[in-house]
Amino acid sequence: MLYREAGQFKTSYAADQAIFPIPQDRYMLAGILAIAFGVVPFVLNDYWVNAILLPFLIYALAAIGLNILTGYCGQVSLGTGAFLAVGAYSSYKLMTGFPEMNMLVVFALAGLITAAVGLLFGLPSLRIKGFYLAVATLAAQFFIIWLFYKVPWFFNYNATGQITVPPRDLFGFRLTGPEAVPAVRYLVTLSIVAVLALAAKNMARGHVGRAWMAIRDMDIAAELIGIRPLRTKLLAFAVSSFYIGVAGAMMFAIYLGAAESGETFGIQQSFDVLFMIIIGGLGTVLGGFLGAAFLVLLPIGLEAVLVEGLGLSTNFAEHVKLILLGSLIIFFLIVEPHGLARLWQITKEKLRLWPFPH
Amino acid sequence: MTEFSFFIEAVLSGLMAGVMYSLVALGFVLIFKASGVFNFAQGVMALFAGLTLVGLLQGTIPFIHTNNPAFALPPWAAILVTVAVMVVLAILIERLMLRPLVNQEEIILFMATLGLAYVLEGAGDILWGSDVKVLDLGLPQGASDWMLDTFNIYVEKIEVVAAVTAGILVTVLAIFFQKTRIGRALRAVADDHQAALSVGISLSTIWIIVWSVAGIVALVAGIMWGAKSGIQFSLSLIALKALPVLILGGFTSIPGAIVGGLIIGVGEKLAEIYAGPYVGGAIENWFAYMLALVFLLFRPQGLFGEKIIERV
Amino acid sequence: MNAEVTTAEAPAAAAAVADAPENDTAPAEERAAGHGAGAAPAPAPKETLLAVEDVSLAFGGVKALQNVSFDIAKGEIRAIIGPNGAGKTSMLNVINGFYHPQEGRIAFKGQLRRRMRPHFAAAQGIARTFQNVALFRGMTTLDNIMTGRALKMRRGILWQALHWGPARREELEHREFVEHVIDFLEIEHIRKTPVGRLPYGLQKRVELGRALAMEPDLLLLDEPMAGMNLEEKEDMSRFIIDVNEQFGTTIALIEHDMGVVMDLSDRVVVLDHGEKIADGTPEEVQADRRVIDAYLGVPND
Numbered sequence: 001m002l003y004r005e006a007g008q009f010k011t012s013y014a015a016d017q018a019i020f021p022i023p024q025d026r027y028m029l030a031g032i033l034a035i036a037f038g039v040v041p042f043v044l045n046d047y048w049v050n051a052i053l054l055p056f057l058i059y060a061l062a063a064i065g066l067n068i069l070t071g072y073c074g075q076v077s078l079g080t081g082a083f084l085a086v087g088a089y090s091s092y093k094l095m096t097g098f099p100e101m102n103m104l105v106v107f108a109l110a111g112l113i114t115a116a117v118g119l120l121f122g123l124p125s126l127r128i129k130g131f132y133l134a135v136a137t138l139a140a141q142f143f144i145i146w147l148f149y150k151v152p153w154f155f156n157y158n159a160t161g162q163i164t165v166p167p168r169d170l171f172g173f174r175l176t177g178p179e180a181v182p183a184v185r186y187l188v189t190l191s192i193v194a195v196l197a198l199a200a201k202n203m204a205r206g207h208v209g210r211a212w213m214a215i216r217d218m219d220i221a222a223e224l225i226g227i228r229p230l231r232t233k234l235l236a237f238a239v240s241s242f243y244i245g246v247a248g249a250m251m252f253a254i255y256l257g258a259a260e261s262g263e264t265f266g267i268q269q270s271f272d273v274l275f276m277i278i279i280g281g282l283g284t285v286l287g288g289f290l291g292a293a294f295l296v297l298l299p300i301g302l303e304a305v306l307v308e309g310l311g312l313s314t315n316f317a318e319h320v321k322l323i324l325l326g327s328l329i330i331f332f333l334i335v336e337p338h339g340l341a342r343l344w345q346i347t348k349e350k351l352r353l354w355p356f357p358h
Numbered sequence: 359m360t361e362f363s364f365f366i367e368a369v370l371s372g373l374m375a376g377v378m379y380s381l382v383a384l385g386f387v388l389i390f391k392a393s394g395v396f397n398f399a400q401g402v403m404a405l406f407a408g409l410t411l412v413g414l415l416q417g418t419i420p421f422i423h424t425n426n427p428a429f430a431l432p433p434w435a436a437i438l439v440t441v442a443v444m445v446v447l448a449i450l451i452e453r454l455m456l457r458p459l460v461n462q463e464e465i466i467l468f469m470a471t472l473g474l475a476y477v478l479e480g481a482g483d484i485l486w487g488s489d490v491k492v493l494d495l496g497l498p499q500g501a502s503d504w505m506l507d508t509f510n511i512y513v514e515k516i517e518v519v520a521a522v523t524a525g526i527l528v529t530v531l532a533i534f535f536q537k538t539r540i541g542r543a544l545r546a547v548a549d550d551h552q553a554a555l556s557v558g559i560s561l562s563t564i565w566i567i568v569w570s571v572a573g574i575v576a577l578v579a580g581i582m583w584g585a586k587s588g589i590q591f592s593l594s595l596i597a598l599k600a601l602p603v604l605i606l607g608g609f610t611s612i613p614g615a616i617v618g619g620l621i622i623g624v625g626e627k628l629a630e631i632y633a634g635p636y637v638g639g640a641i642e643n644w645f646a647y648m649l650a651l652v653f654l655l656f657r658p659q660g661l662f663g664e665k666i667i668e669r670v
Numbered sequence: 671m672n673a674e675v676t677t678a679e680a681p682a683a684a685a686a687v688a689d690a691p692e693n694d695t696a697p698a699e700e701r702a703a704g705h706g707a708g709a710a711p712a713p714a715p716k717e718t719l720l721a722v723e724d725v726s727l728a729f730g731g732v733k734a735l736q737n738v739s740f741d742i743a744k745g746e747i748r749a750i751i752g753p754n755g756a757g758k759t760s761m762l763n764v765i766n767g768f769y770h771p772q773e774g775r776i777a778f779k780g781q782l783r784r785r786m787r788p789h790f791a792a793a794q795g796i797a798r799t800f801q802n803v804a805l806f807r808g809m810t811t812l813d814n815i816m817t818g819r820a821l822k823m824r825r826g827i828l829w830q831a832l833h834w835g836p837a838r839r840e841e842l843e844h845r846e847f848v849e850h851v852i853d854f855l856e857i858e859h860i861r862k863t864p865v866g867r868l869p870y871g872l873q874k875r876v877e878l879g880r881a882l883a884m885e886p887d888l889l890l891l892d893e894p895m896a897g898m899n900l901e902e903k904e905d906m907s908r909f910i911i912d913v914n915e916q917f918g919t920t921i922a923l924i925e926h927d928m929g930v931v932m933d934l935s936d937r938v939v940v941l942d943h944g945e946k947i948a949d950g951t952p953e954e955v956q957a958d959r960r961v962i963d964a965y966l967g968v969p970n971d
Binding site for chain 1: 654
């Protein structure tokens, strides 16, 4: 009864093209944002920030990035881990090389550097597609991780081979390092993710987004109507890598505080982020959030049920997680290739008719 | 030791590693040819088969992970049971994964096999435990004295056995594909699904057979690798090495899988020895991929693959 | 690949193309028997939009097209017909740059064309629909037709990300144009439906809409009525005529339904086994001996 559009008429194409054409959706988003910005910062604690909020937001950003490339443009990438690493190491080099640099600039530049690297590894997409391209991105994954591990310049020649974030402030508040304020870390991450998510949605609904989807759905037809395949794909690579780079920088600087190339950014990360978008929903921005939430909460939930509830070993819980995750991937691909986001949409369609479905 | 015999030794050791890649790549090619599925789980299948085999040999009780010698099977029985397990697995995969996904895009199927890899990895660990396992089938171990004495070259016996086994396996598969009715049917499916259906070949049966054969190839790979370095998680990682092998050899070519595997094996060994020291070593991790990448840019269909003509 | 058209050849070839009909390779007696030989005696000398001259295309040993020459005049509806495997779709693929002929020349708007990518043909004003519907299945009708405006939308990625000011204005302007196309094709009710869910006939109509959104000079239609029922065919024929008359769009179409071809087209070119066997008005072509043989099937076929 509450969720319906009868009696709402759109009088302009502008209104019809809004992100949320139905007012109830807008109210809900406003509500979520109000709580996220206005309430959560006052009630959060260290555990919430470190175990749930930061990983959720940062993985959501990475997933949105990968979704631009894979979900919208149809190019499968298994190099997400490496691109996260490029973002992380760029931010480290920028923070240590230019200690006065504003952290927002650091994140933006880290994103741009990653975009350039992504562009480079996107070049093979001129000739190859599908899982051939996936192999090419694996080359990026292994080569880049090796580079950060072998070339000491990247970790400032320190003995451990690790990178550790130096303490930095943003607008007078401590953002990184051991003395960082949880609420500041959370709010900065939330703001960046919110802005970039909005930008992603805008790109996706504009002509660039349509060109990506056209290439994804039928690249030959797209080319015959004047969409230039290479340029379009490279743009997707660059934008996607920018998002993943910013996510990597925040993962290192705000969330983890320290990183080591192969340990932190291994191929496992590539798979995890890919699974987020499959489960969350390919080709939707909402899917990035839902998938990230799912993958961040799943191990916590399993741990609570299996280890604390049933007294089984953590090892066992870990393996159950693998099986569950793998089964869910297959399940979603079979039943709903558009993932949780599509299920949410169907629920809304049902709600619109509720309680009189006929 | 002379410079030359050092080189020969490096080449031989590369060839042996290459045989392993070839064995995994062979499983990929079989499945890809018959069902168009790029099976990312092939390496994990080798791991799963190896774990099952060791478990049966040692009489491990599933889920509990303790060994009870009373349940231990002799090698031949253990291998037979493992083959049976792989066939059952093939049937399950066909029923639960392939059939519902029929006519989906290749990339969706590819991602589904990623899920399959997770399931198998978790299942293998839960059933048999995740510690490193020693596989003792009584295969010869240690260095070949004859090679050492005659040519002053160090070669492990197990590697020779692996190479010979791979050769036999490829020959058997070739005969199977060329001479038997099922083999010809498989090739028909690979060429044209519709045509195969119209001459009365059930696609489900074909898929089950081909996934079973791939499971058996995985078992052989698991045995060879396991006898050399134990059954452990890293086994599933050689699946990743098989990808560049496929790119090099072409996705649909059995000879391509063999030759591609050998090239990658030797190439990365030589690169590591001769170029590695200049860049800090460990280039084995990415050399194969970079080689494949370069290859993709100049010959996307691989060495033996067919050229793709696009139509509208 | 041999014998690509090079820049050096250009002036000579362009001159040759200008009087292409005289260079026609079809046997002279057929042409004489069929109609008044070439374009020379045509009542109003129309401007040639596209000239195809001596085009040959082969895949390995298979010859898809052999020395085919014809022209498309501005504003006409030109049909390309022929039995299955005659090379009709290959011809369209050559025209919009998807295939590259081994021999021969193509001039569009009087300009000799070099080897190029298909998106360049689109930029020059050639639009296309496909034999098997080639819509973007994951997108709605509206978005599919909006992709037709891709070449005309210029705002870069940063404006897109903001979706504000000029980018938004641009989007709305083009939306307005696309809404006209949607009205024209009478598909308002399926505007927001993903095209994958539409019945075949409507998909064909959406595909036409996407091509129209490009505002092409030359519209290539590959079997626009294949698999349609009578009513749908009538609708589609009406749209084709309306497009031609209202927007003055030149149309080249492949169609199997002879009734439709004879009613719609101004001139018809007939291909068989990759060779041109007739060229002229529908009446002339219908009376042509070789065309009748090709269609009825000479016994040795």
